[in-house]
Amino acid sequence: MAKKQESRRRSRSSTLLNSKTAFSIVEAYKTIRTNLLFATSTSQKKAVIFTSAEPSAGKSTTCINLGITTAQLGAHVVIVDADMRKPTLHRFVRLSNAKGLSKYLCGLESMEDSMYRDVFPNLDMITAGPIPPNPSELLSSESMVRLLDALSQSYDYVFVDTPPINVVADGLMCINYAAGAVLVARQKQTRYAELQKAINSIRNIQGNLLGVVVTNVNQKDKPYAYSEEYKYEYKNK
Template identity: 40%
Template sequence: MSQSPNNQARHLISVTNPKSPISEAYRTLRTNISFSAIDEDLKVIMVTSSGPGEGKSTTVANLAVTYAQSEKRTVLIELDLRKPTVHKTFNLSNRVGISHVLTKQAALEEVIQDTAIPNLSAITAGIIPPNPSELVGSKALGSILDQLKEQFDQIIIDTPPVLALTDAQLISTHCDGVVLVAEAGKVKRSALLDAKERLQIVKARIVGVVINNAKRKAKDDYYYYYYGEEEK
C-alpha cells in the first residue's frame, strides 16, 4: 500500500532519510535492545512514555521499520486503543483491528496487514472499545502474542502512556522488554521515575530510555539517545 507523503515525512525518517543521524540513532536503539540481553530473545518489545506528546508513536513506528530493514519479519501492534496512530502513519485501513480479535469479532489472520515497508506488517487498533483496559488485561492478548511469535521474528507494541492509564502496565506483563520514551525539557524527572516504578511493580523489564528532542547541534532539530537500564 502507498503511504501518505505527509505522514511518511513526519513519522518515518527511517524510510525517507535512512542515512540521517536520527535514522542511525534508531538503528542504534535496535542494536542496544538486542544486546541488552545477549542470552535471551527479546521478541516482544513495547514502547511507552510517562505522559502524552513525548514522541512515543513516532519512536515505535521508526523502531519497527529498523527491525524490518534488518530483514526480520516484524509486526507492529497498535494497543493504544484510545488514541491510535499506526493506521495513519502507514496509511492502512482501520476497519478491523486488534480490538476485534480481542472481542472475538475477527480472526487474527484478518487483521494482519502488509505495509509498504518490506518485512513489516501491522495490526491496527480497530474500533475504539468502551473497555480498553479490560481487553488488554485479558488472557486473550497473551494467546494472540503466542500465535504471532510463530509467524514473526519481532513484535513491537505501541501502548498508551504509563501515568495516564493502567493499560501499559497490563500489556508489559506480556512483553520481554519495555522502552520508555521521554521528551527532553518537557517531562519532569519525578514523572519519569513514577512511570518507571509503576512498570517495575508489575515486574516489567525496562531495557532502555529514549530521550527525545534533545538538542545535539545547532543544526539539528531533535535527536534520539538510548540509555541502558539503570542499575538497581
C-alpha cells in the same frame, strides 16, 4: 478542518524513516536498534512494549521507526497498535482503522483478518481497530496473551505501542508478557518526577525496563553528538 487533518497526516508521514531522512537520525535509530536487540537477546519472549509517561512524547514514532530499521536487517517484524484509546499508527501509514486489535480481542475477527501485510518490507501491522469501551480489560485478557504467543511464533520481533502509563494502566497489562518495555521521554516536556513515576510503575509489577529513549534533544553544545530529533551522544566525564 479537512486541511488540518491532512496536514497532521503529512506531518506523521514525514517522521517515518525514508531515503530523504537525515543521516544523523537514521544512525540514531540504528544505535537504539542495536541496543534494543542486545537487551532482548537473552529473553525467550519476542514482544517489546513501547510506552511513555505522558502523551506526545514520541512513543509511536519511536516504535514504528525502530520496526522499520529492525525489518531492514531482514528480521520479520510485526507492530501492534495497542493504544486503543487514542490510536495513531494507522495514520502514519494511511491505513484504515476499521479492523484491528479491538475486533480480534472481542472475537469479531481472526488474527489474519486483523493484519495488514507488507506495510514495509518484512514488516506487518495490526492497527488498533475501533475504540472499545473496555481497553484495559481487553489487554489483560487471555486473548491478548494468545495473540502475543501466536505472533511470537511467526515473527522475530513483536513491537507493541501502548498508551502512556501515567495516564492509564493499559500498557502495564502487557509488560509481563513481553521481553520488556522501552520508555520514551521528550526533552523539555517530560518531567523527571513523571518519568520516575513511570519507571516505578514498571518496577512495581516486576516488569523489565529495557531502557529510556529521549526524543527532541538539542545537543549542539556536546563535544560529539547528533543534533537531530533522536540522539546518540558521547561525552567525556
